[in-house]
Amino acid sequence: MLILTRRAGERVLIGNEIVVTVLAVHRGQVRLGISAPRECRILRGELADEVRAENRDAAAHAGGPVEVSALLEALPRPSDDQGAR
Numbered sequence: 873m874l875i876l877t878r879r880a881g882e883r884v885l886i887g888n889e890i891v892v893t894v895l896a897v898h899r900g901q902v903r904l905g906i907s908a909p910r911e912c913r914i915l916r917g918e919l920a921d922e923v924r925a926e927n928r929d930a931a932a933h934a935g936g937p938v939e940v941s942a943l944l945e946a947l948p949r950p951s952d953d954q955g956a957r
Contacts, residue, residue, distance in 0.1 A: 913944060923947070 876884060884892045889909050896903040906914055915923075923944060 915944075919947075 878884065878894045880894050880896050882894050886892065890912065891907040893905040893907075894902060895905050908914060
């Protein structure tokens with residue numbers, strides 16, 4: 873794990889196409905902006921954990937594994953007018 877210290881306005885580059893910008897830090901919360909290609913799925917950690925748990929439950933009840941990608945595709949995506957990226 874890479875650990876960095878960044879101030880508001882500073883950026884972190886991931887590969888050639890993903891830019892994470894620290895927008896604000898206030899009372900222990902960090903507000904991040906992420907610029908990435910549309911095909912790059914970005915999930916909050918707790919949502920990804922929930923999808924994994926649902927996947928385990930579905931596999932236990934169905935008798936076989938369920939693809940995580942199928943569950944992720946079922947999640948709503950923000951529309952373009954909501955400022956997704």
